[in-house]
Amino acid sequence: YRVAKKLTALEINQVTKTKKEGRERFYHIDSNPSGASDSCTHPSKSFTPTRDPICSITATDKTLIVARESGSVLKYSLPNVSLIQKFSLNSRAFYLSLNCNSSRLAVIDISGVMTLLDLEARSITDDGSQVGAGDPSRFERKDVWDMKWANDNPDLFAMMEKTRMYVFRNLDPEEPIQTSGYICSFEDLEIKSVLLDEIMKDPERPNKDNLINFEIRSLRDSRALIEKVGIEDASQFIEDNPHPRLWRLLAEAALQKLDLKTAEEAFVHCKDYPGILFVKRLGNLQSEPMKQAEVAAYFGRFEEAERMYLDMDRRDLAINLRIKLGDWFKVLQLLKSGSGAGDDALLQQAYIGIGDYFSDRQKWCF
Structure with missing residues (x-):
């Protein structure tokens, strides 16, 4: 172990050169750089006409x-x-x-x-x-x-x-x-x-x-096969013409039909780990309407998913969906439309969220 008390002029020049080397290097088009650090052209010679x-x-x-x-x-x-x-x-x-x-x-x-x-x-x-x-x-x-x-x-x-x-x-x-x-x-x-x-x-x-x-064409053909022929034939076509986008298209179509086995295989092919976890979670649900509501939420059809939750008398799931979306106005509306344990805490959370919404927009009168 040694503590350097001073740097010689040579060492200072080496440090300075190293720093400049990492920033910018010049090469003339007529030169033949070998990749070595000393093969770059001096800046004064880099603009020589060719x-x-x-x-x-x-x-x-x-x-x-x-x-x-x-x-x-x-x-x-x-x-x-x-x-x-x-x-x-x-x-x-x-x-x-x-x-x-x-x-x-x-x-x-x-x-x-x-x-x-x-x-x-x-x-x-x-x-x-x-x-x-x-x-x-x-x-x-x-x-x-x-x-x-x-x-x-x-x-x-x-x-x-x-x-x-x-x-x-x-x-x-x-x-x-x-x-x-x-x-x-x-x-x-x-x-x-x-x-x-x-x-x-x-x-x-x-x-x-x-x-x-x-x-x-391959994307158009795959979409047409899924819509007009069926998932099985479309799956065979995609296996013959593999691409992550085509597998994702097949996975989404299989989810719409609740064909979880095909959806999971397609998500594996396109390396969509969140999609695989979503299919696993769907497999643990027993109710078909619940699966359809989860799929609707997965595809961004939130109004449809909320309506399905309410039809199943699962207002708590509809509220959780709106909380995840940060839609505190809808959360407040759902809370006021019914009653249940824990509503006071959720009401407070909803009012705070609405207050933050107006505060971010510099609107101080509610």
């Missing part, structure tokens, strides 16, 4: 992709910023996008041609050779001006081609959707699109109707 400027960039949590005007594409690993790969495009890139696991890169060039690059070795070709990283796939689309990878599936993406939106799964397109919206997000088998052209006509007063959600 003959081949950057034209597009994209990144995930582990990969950084930089495209240059000459058509070269550089792949860096993150967070250590190490140049690990170089490959070339036939034309200048306009837009780059990586899928959720950084295995495939989508490129839209300045002429609107979209191609895909495999950044990892994927398969074996007919002649026995392996498709190497950076080799373009056979996919090519023209007149593309926007695209978005799904956040939860590396083989699923949506793209805009003229005034049509296409959804591709494993490079197989679904039927196009007529729209001119810009793709905001693609998650849980739903695409959120915004009509920017309409918004910019009156940007001070945007309309919610200009924000549109589209469901992809």
Whole structure:
């Protein structure tokens, strides 16, 4: 054990350098960083002009992709910023996008041609050779001006081609959707699109109707099977096309029909632990109307759940439901509509809750 009485100038410089190193690092596009701490460029040299400027960039949590005007594409690993790969495009890139696991890169060039690059070795070709990283796939689309990878599936993406939106799964397109919206997000088998052209006509007063959600085919088909055919056939379809959103859809449909076994299996597949606990709790209830009331509350149909509780002469459960929701006005109304032990304490709690409600809104006269 040793107590340092003073720091030498060298030690002070090392500490200062370490702190700066953790804050910000500069790299020149013409350099070849190795990932070592001393491979970064001095700030004074980072802004040196280059003959081949950057034209597009994209990144995930582990990969950084930089495209240059000459058509070269550089792949860096993150967070250590190490140049690990170089490959070339036939034309200048306009837009780059990586899928959720950084295995495939989508490129839209300045002429609107979209191609895909495999950044990892994927398969074996007919002649026995392996498709190497950076080799373009056979996919090519023209007149593309926007695209978005799904956040939860590396083989699923949506793209805009003229005034049509296409959804591709494993490079197989679904039927196009007529729209001119810009793709905001693609998650849980739903695409959120915004009509920017309409918004910019009156940007001070945007309309919610200009924000549109589209469901992809597998979600629409699953919903149709559940509604028209039945849970059993829909379950088989979802097993063949698994996705957490589809399992959640099946679980919700099974809950509506009080098919607890199917609901529990579906919740397990989509890793919804609260849903599993809810099904377990339903299984311990003996009354079918009570189960239906709990399901109604689970899906947010609180008025219906309250009415069911009152029809079963379980005003206490209706009050507990409103207490959980923080609806103290309704709690007070339910308490005054009947009598029972412990009502005085609940009345006091309800009045305090109502007082807090008005206090938060600076309304002092009740």
